[in-house]
Amino acid sequence: MPEINVPSSIKDLEQVQSVRTPIRMEYTFTPGVAAQTYLREFANKKILGAVSPVDGAVLVPPRGADPRYGALCDEFVEMPHTGHIGSFCVTNVPIPGRELELPYISAWIFLDGADIGFLNLVAECPPEECRIGMRVEAVWKPDDEIGMTAENILYWRPTGEPDLPFDEAGVRGWHVRGDGESDA
Amino acid sequence: MRKVAIVSAASRQEEKMLDNEVELMVPLISKVREETGLDQTEIGFTCSGSSDFLAGQAFSFVMTLDAVGPVPPISESHVEMDGAWALYETWVKFQMGVIDTALVYSYGKPSPGSLQDVLSTQLDPYYVAPLWPDAHAIAALQARHLLEKEEISLQHLADCAVRAGTVENHEEYYEQQILADPLRPADCPTYADGGVAMILAAEGKAEELCEKPAWITGIDHRIDTHHFGARNLSTIPSAKKAAEKAGVHKADIDLAEIHTAYTVHDVLLRKELNLPLNPEKSSKNHPIKAETLMASGLLRIAEAARAIWDQEANRTLAHATSGPLMQQNLMCVLSGEKE
Amino acid sequence: MNPEERLSAPIVLEYPFTRTTGPVIGAFMTGLREKIILGIKRDDGTVLVPPTEYDPVTSKALTEMVEVGQTGEVTTWTWVENPRDQSPWDSPHALAMILLDGSDTPFLHAVLVEEPDHMKTGMRVSIKWKKETEGHIQDIEGFVPEKENHA
Numbered sequence: 001m002p003e004i005n006v007p008s009s010i011k012d013l014e015q016v017q018s019v020r021t022p023i024r025m026e027y028t029f030t031p032g033v034a035a036q037t038y039l040r041e042f043a044n045k046k047i048l049g050a051v052s053p054v055d056g057a058v059l060v061p062p063r064g065a066d067p068r069y070g071a072l073c074d075e076f077v078e079m080p081h082t083g084h085i086g087s088f089c090v091t092n093v094p095i096p097g098r099e100l101e102l103p104y105i106s107a108w109i110f111l112d113g114a115d116i117g118f119l120n121l122v123a124e125c126p127p128e129e130c131r132i133g134m135r136v137e138a139v140w141k142p143d144d145e146i147g148m149t150a151e152n153i154l155y156w157r158p159t160g161e162p163d164l165p166f167d168e169a170g171v172r173g174w175h176v177r178g179d180g181e182s183d184a
Numbered sequence: 185m186r187k188v189a190i191v192s193a194a195s196r197q198e199e200k201m202l203d204n205e206v207e208l209m210v211p212l213i214s215k216v217r218e219e220t221g222l223d224q225t226e227i228g229f230t231c232s233g234s235s236d237f238l239a240g241q242a243f244s245f246v247m248t249l250d251a252v253g254p255v256p257p258i259s260e261s262h263v264e265m266d267g268a269w270a271l272y273e274t275w276v277k278f279q280m281g282v283i284d285t286a287l288v289y290s291y292g293k294p295s296p297g298s299l300q301d302v303l304s305t306q307l308d309p310y311y312v313a314p315l316w317p318d319a320h321a322i323a324a325l326q327a328r329h330l331l332e333k334e335e336i337s338l339q340h341l342a343d344c345a346v347r348a349g350t351v352e353n354h355e356e357y358y359e360q361q362i363l364a365d366p367l368r369p370a371d372c373p374t375y376a377d378g379g380v381a382m383i384l385a386a387e388g389k390a391e392e393l394c395e396k397p398a399w400i401t402g403i404d405h406r407i408d409t410h411h412f413g414a415r416n417l418s419t420i421p422s423a424k425k426a427a428e429k430a431g432v433h434k435a436d437i438d439l440a441e442i443h444t445a446y447t448v449h450d451v452l453l454r455k456e457l458n459l460p461l462n463p464e465k466s467s468k469n470h471p472i473k474a475e476t477l478m479a480s481g482l483l484r485i486a487e488a489a490r491a492i493w494d495q496e497a498n499r500t501l502a503h504a505t506s507g508p509l510m511q512q513n514l515m516c517v518l519s520g521e522k523e
Numbered sequence: 524m525n526p527e528e529r530l531s532a533p534i535v536l537e538y539p540f541t542r543t544t545g546p547v548i549g550a551f552m553t554g555l556r557e558k559i560i561l562g563i564k565r566d567d568g569t570v571l572v573p574p575t576e577y578d579p580v581t582s583k584a585l586t587e588m589v590e591v592g593q594t595g596e597v598t599t600w601t602w603v604e605n606p607r608d609q610s611p612w613d614s615p616h617a618l619a620m621i622l623l624d625g626s627d628t629p630f631l632h633a634v635l636v637e638e639p640d641h642m643k644t645g646m647r648v649s650i651k652w653k654k655e656t657e658g659h660i661q662d663i664e665g666f667v668p669e670k671e672n673h674a
Contacts, residue, residue: 004546006588009559016552016658018541021309024609027240027297027534032204036530063250064207070224070253072210148530202529240534296531300607309540310548311573312631314660316610317603321618324601325631329620332599332644365602365639409579412620413628414571417599 034064037076039148045140049114051075057115081138082159083111086170090127105130108170109156116171124157132170133163187387187522188278189397192216193486197378197474200295205239205379209251209291212381216287220383220393224253227383228283230260231274233267233290235478237302248291259283266290267380267482268405268443268504268514274384275403284389291379292478299375299477307508308410320364320372322508327448328366329417336451338366343462344447345370348470373445373475380483387522398489398500398518402430405514407507415509420456423503423513427457430515437517438497441467441484443504445475453503453510465496481505485516492520547576550588552658560650562591562626569627573660592624594649594669599629602639611661617642621666633665641668 031039038048038061050062050073058077059066066073088107091100105127108117122130123139136156146152163169194215201208217224224230230252234245241247245262254260263269267290274286294302300318307313330336342357350370351357360368383393390397406422406429408415427433440459444450450472454461467487471480481504488502498521504514544552547563551574554561563574564587571578571585578585600619606612612633619642620629634648648666656662 001546002584002586004550004586004588006550006553007559007561007590009590010550010553010557010561013553013557015546015549016544016556017549018543019310019314019548019552019659021314021540021542023301023305023313023538023540025237025240025297025301025305025536025538027536028531029240029296029534030202030204030529030531032207033202034207035204036202039530063247064204065210065250066253067250068253068255070210070213070251072207072214240536301609304609309542310544310552311660314611315618315631315633316607317618317631318607321601321603325599325618325620328601328644329599362602365600367601411571411575411579411628413573413630414579 032064034062034073038062041078042152043146043148045143045146045152047079047081047111048076049079049111051077058113059116060111060114060118079111079113081111083109083114083136084164084169085122085130085132085134085136086110086117087132088122088130090130103127107136107156109136110170120153121155122157123155131163133166133168135159135161135163186279186281187399188275188384189387189390189394189399190485190489190518191383191385191390191394191397192219193380193382193489195378195380195479195483195486197376197469197476197483199376201293201377205234205244205248205291205293206251208293208377208379209248209289209381212379213251213287213289216381216383220385222285222383222393224258224287225256227285227287228259229274229277229286230258231262231270231286231288233263233265233270233478233482235264235292235302237305238292238294238297238299238477240297252287266443266478266480266504266506268485268502268516269481269506271382271384271482271485271516272403272405272514275400278384278386284386286384287381288384288482289379289381290479290482292476293377294375294477295377312412318364319508320367323372323446323448324364324367326417326452326509327371327446330448330452331366333418335418336448336455340451340461341371341447344450345472347462347466348447348450348472349466350374350472367446367448371447371472373472376474376476378474378476378479378483380479380486382482382486382489394493396493396495396520398492398520399522400516401519401523402432402434402517403515404429405512407512408509410507410511412509417509420453420510420513423453423510423515424456426513426515430517432457432501432515432517435499437501438499439465439488439491440501441488441503442501443471443481443484445471445480447472449505449510481514485518488516488518492518495520545576547574547585547588550574554590555660555662556656556658558652558656558662560591560593560623561588563588570625571628572623572626573630589625591626594647595621595623595626597634597642597644597646597648598622599644600634600642602642612665616665619648619666621648632663635665635667
């Protein structure tokens with residue numbers, strides 16, 4: 001880098017090396033049609049899934065499209081509040097802003113009848129007993145605290161029913177285009 | 185140069201959209217694929233343009249790929265620019281000879297955020313952005329310069345406002361209160377949510393997909409310095425250079441779709457490109473009336489192609505701009521003939 | 524669905540950036556801290572204010588920093604009636620391109636006058652510094668009409 005010549009008046013002074021340039025952006029986020037439909041029913045303690053117009057796969061939560069095909073999903077189906085764990089992770093390190101007792105379990109929850117999972121907490125289960133295929137059910141907030149928010153379900157707990165076989169657990173919505181067969 | 189054409193386009197603009205970006209883009213992308221009969225697996229390259237700051241989400245374009253259907257894995261790219269630049273990248277990919285078809289799209293939803301704050305963050309972060317000038321103020325600095333140098337007149341601005349449809353007539357224009365001195369509300373853009381999708385195809389394929397392909401006979405983009413003080417506010421060298429390189433003036437232009445969100449930009453660019461100041465035909469959805477950040481430029485290209493498909497014009501110019509004081513400019517010349 | 528019924532939720536994103544300056548912008552900021560304005564010489568002898576490490580037109584590296592004046596001329600301006608939340612200014616003011624004496628490129632800053640009628644292209648203005656300076660473009664509180672500052 002070439003030498004910069006500065007006037008003698010500032011030459012021997014401590015040079016500024018950085019400047020503060022904070023920025024703040026305010027948004028009023030709108031969730032879109034599908035997520036809005038989902039949230040409204042979620043406030044009634046109902047979980048909606050979206051049905052793929054291509055092959056009937058059920059996608060939870062609905063995001064407006066079947067992401068595999070770029071097809072609009074405007075048909076909804078009510079889902080049960082039970083499912084299984086497709087995969088999970090035990091966290092032993094605190095995360096700023098999350099006041100959860102350590103260790104805690106995050107899991108991909110696959111609702112019965114759903115082809116894809118979503119991330120949520122699992123509790124009432126010692127980490128060493130958590131398993132892929134383990135059956136779980138939703139534990140909701142008290143009825144008077146339920147609203148249009150993802151926080152409605154506090155966590156998922158084991159039902160005690162027999163596990164889903166390991167090979168059948170997890171993603172079932174990953175079809176190869178056109179043949180409808182699972183390649184997961 | 186490999187000959188490439190736009191063979192299908194679909195767009196939508198609304199003041200405030202309920203749909204999210206995926207819900208906005210699915211019908212548009214579906215429409216252009218259906219119109220050309222192409223399945224996503226038959227599309228060689230997909231390229232999009234959008235802004236994370238506008239969406240308020242990092243890597244927001246990844247979510248919008250849900251609207252494309254990237255399974256099995258597609259060849260894809262994205263620009264943090266107006267979709268017109270995504271089209272340019274795609275055109276380069278055609279020139280490399282590695283694709284015969286492509287999907288290009290872009291979208292912007294300014295309604296959830298503070299657009300003026302987003303626009304301020306594109307300015308020089310040391311010297312200008314901390315002063316938070318809004319886009320209207322920056323356009324106004326140029327407008328006053330041009331008016332006082334008598335390089336443009338208020339009459340020019342009023343004519344443009346009427347042409348863009350932001351006012352009915354001159355009287356209404358002059359009655360408006362000043363918004364950003366010397367600019368009136370009618371000189372400044374009204375923002376809209378929106379998106380546009382299009383299919384491009386190379387010679388040999390384009391003729392199969394479209395009755396009258398809109399051939400890209402020239403395309404170029406150039407940039408001027410971001411240092412305001414080093415810019416001559418009377419001229420837009422990047423626009424002139426891009427126009428020269430794209431061969432804009434090699435033959436008559438029947439229709440110019442220019443991306444000018446301010447009357448002052450419209451008048452100045454027309455002067456710089458020797459375009460008629462008061463063209464017989466005005467743009468539908470002039471950007472002053474409906475400016476969709478990240479999509480307005482690609483939308484101009486779509487409109488310029490549509491004029492060729494509808495046989496309203498045979499040689500059209502589409503222009504896209506980005507940045508303060510029209511810092512970056514892209515010129516795309518379309519023709520009904522391969523030339 | 525009726526758009527009136529749309530759900531919405533506020534999201535605020537904050538980016539608490541601190542940017543490193545490099546030697547040229549750093550020297551300019553050091554100058555602001557010391558209440559002087561520095562520019563940088565271009566190959567043709569003209570002076571670029573504010574300075575960049577390179578010539579914005581030819582992209583050649585620039586190295587020779589020089590002090591310029593604290594008074595200058597408004598080359599164009601606009602009026603901000605309602606400053607935005609993050610603006611350094613709370614009250615109506617002009618934004619102007621100001622060509623400082625000894626500089627060849629105007630730069631953007633505020634002119635602090637009561638109303639747009641007090642603004643005119645070509646008017647002479649001088650810098651009004653903040654009491655406390657730290658090396659930031661906001662160390663300049665704004666510009667005021669030249670006579671006013673000397674009064």
